[in-house]
Amino acid sequence: MTARTLMIQGTASSVGKSIVCAALCRLFRQRGLRVAPFKSQNMALNAFVTPDGGEIGRAQAVQAEAARVVPTVDMNPILLKPEGDARSQVIVLGKSIGSLGAAEYHMRKPELRTMVHASLDRLRATHDLVIIEGAGSPAEINLKDRDIVNMYVAHIAEAPVVLVGDIDRGGVFAAFVGTMELLEPHERARVGAFLVNKFRGDVKLLEPGLRFLEDRTQVPVLGVLPYVKQLRVADEDSVSLEERRGRPRAAANQIDIAVVRLPRISNYDDFQPLEYEPDVVVRFVEHADAIEGADLVILPGTKATMADLEWLHATGFADAIAARASRALPVLGICGGCQMLGESIEDPHGVESTQQFAPGLGLLAFQTRFGPEKRTCQVRARSARASFLTDAAAAEETLFGYEIHMGRLERHAHASSSFRILARNGAEVHELDGDVSEDGTVVGTMIHGLFENASVRRTLLTHLRRAKGLSAPPPETTVGPRDEYDRLADVVRQHVNMDLLEKLVQS
Known part of the structure; x- marks a missing residue:
């Protein structure tokens, strides 16, 4: 049996895709499904080591833990560890293949796409559901012809897409509409729902904007997730380090x-x-x-x-x-x-x-x-x-x-x-x-x-x-053995349209 798929993309970096994926991994694991996370290409300096000695992004290790499965290199087949403005150490299937400049790396995209496809196929062959995370925005026009992590992956995985936006940073409605406008028609067709993340306040005040968004795009809003305070889940993105400035x-x-x-x-x-x-x-x-x-x-x-x-x-x-x-x-x-x-x-x-x-x-x-x-x-x-x-x-x-x-x-x-x-x-x-x-x-x-x-x-x-x-x-x-993944799953369960979520997973 080939696993079903659901992909979480974002209007930008650091909108909360990784945490949403972790929450969904736990939520569907609670339902008895064998769930695996997947992110084809990750750029991060916070890394983790799998039991067989492979190096993957910290976020996929966290998501695997949420899904209660052993992390593997197939869950993050490409890890980029920045060494400067235009160079990264490139980790492929858990092992370094050297330091490459941006142009060198892009030249290797065709062979890497084949490898990404193979990793995804292996996960789908051994699980019931694969929760896929995108990177940055799917509407980066300058990168779309070399995409290896967003709509390309949604296509090969036949995955419906939930587009996440961070309302805490402002401009979330413009980000949603602008992203949809920049996608190709076949890409827009893959977007099954919007998810507003990191909301503080009374959701009733948001409802006129949500109705406008749905009317404008003809895409439903899956839900509005609140800003989760004191979340004890390991960070990956450097933006979270920026947020620690000035303590x-x-x-x-x-x-x-x-x-x-x-x-x-x-x-x-x-x-x-x-x-x-x-x-x-x-x-x-x-x-x-x-x-x-x-x-x-x-x-x-x-x-x-x-x-x-x-x-x-x-x-x-x-x-x-x-x-x-x-x-x-x-x-x-x-x-x-x-x-x-x-x-x-x-x-x-x-x-x-x-x-x-x-x-x-x-x-x-x-x-x-x-x-x-x-x-x-x-x-x-x-x-x-x-x-x-x-x-x-x-x-x-x-x-x-x-x-x-x-x-x-x-x-x-x-x-x-x-x-x-x-x-x-x-x-x-x-x-x-x-x-x-x-x-x-x-x-x-x-x-x-x-x-x-x-x-x-x-x-x-x-x-x-x-x-x-x-x-x-x-x-x-003192800090106890509190399970933050159950907490995250509860937040999703309480604040999204579960019928719509189930429909997306079944599609």
Whole structure:
């Protein structure tokens, strides 16, 4: 049996397509269907690793989790990881095929279309329903002849399209009408409904506009989704990072965590579990003086370690972080941030940069050497040494995360490590990860997703609270195992025309 399909497209980027897809994945999973997400081409620096070591966009991993299925590379066969204004590392079926310029990439579209079609066919052969996500807008005139992610996919999937618009940013009716006007007749025929997203206020005040939209386009409105506050679902789009700009410092009774917003920051979703804690403020900072007074400073992952290390030196962050460490104030580096904390970075093969050598911050006892092979794997690990991340009580607790990097740490013989890797992609290994400074002030790790582990989060925040003289919050206010996907499904169920939705899925 070939699965039915439903495609979610948007009037623009960041209108909420990914979250709508996740909600629909859970809603139809609740109905007993075998549901799979699909996005043919994704551009994102927040990535995830599948159990077999493939790299996909974070959004499709989230959607797979919502559908209660194991994520696979077929769910996101093409992932573009931007390296500059006109270049991206291109991930195809989970593996990097190199760094391509925009023109080079577009020349490869014909062969990539064949591969996209094959991935979609495999998903349709093993599921009852595939929820497909588009990218940006289907009405980008300059890109339509090379489309590989919007109406082209709707056509090969024979999918009805729900067009989503973000009313919170304004101009939603113009966006809907303008998009329809720019589509070809056969493309307009695929649009089965509009969905208004992120609405705040009384929906009755919106009804005249909804009636106008339906009369003007002869396309029904599926529903009006409210703005969902404090949503605990991992971000993918850089716009969500922009929305974090200008966060105020924490109050005296809160924990203040400053994440250095590197120019090429990646996997910043690592810190969302901390943002959900009731007494924690996570700030993404761009100026060195903004880390002064923070309870913890984090150097996050980056797509360009050499270039961002140079930026740290040029902006004064390097000196500010070194000064902080000298005062025994905690500093954490993750992946690229970890590599920067070491003594040096070498790239003899030009894997990431034309620069072959750069001095690191010298706070941890290792060098990093870039090689041609990218490591992408899910890991099981345990604490190797007590630090502000893990204490002695949790030494035997198994932790879970993932690695995405091309640099390998070459540790000094006398160096300690932060974690012991027990398994990669299910295969048993015995390797050390990262490093901890002698006084425990500076910790580096190559493992993403650590704060998804409640024990790591708890140990870190307990350490920071004690250092600040704060008591732990009452147990009932701590983050619990709340299922946000059920919450999202409930929102859709309550605010859309379910009969119309069912009709679209059956068509």
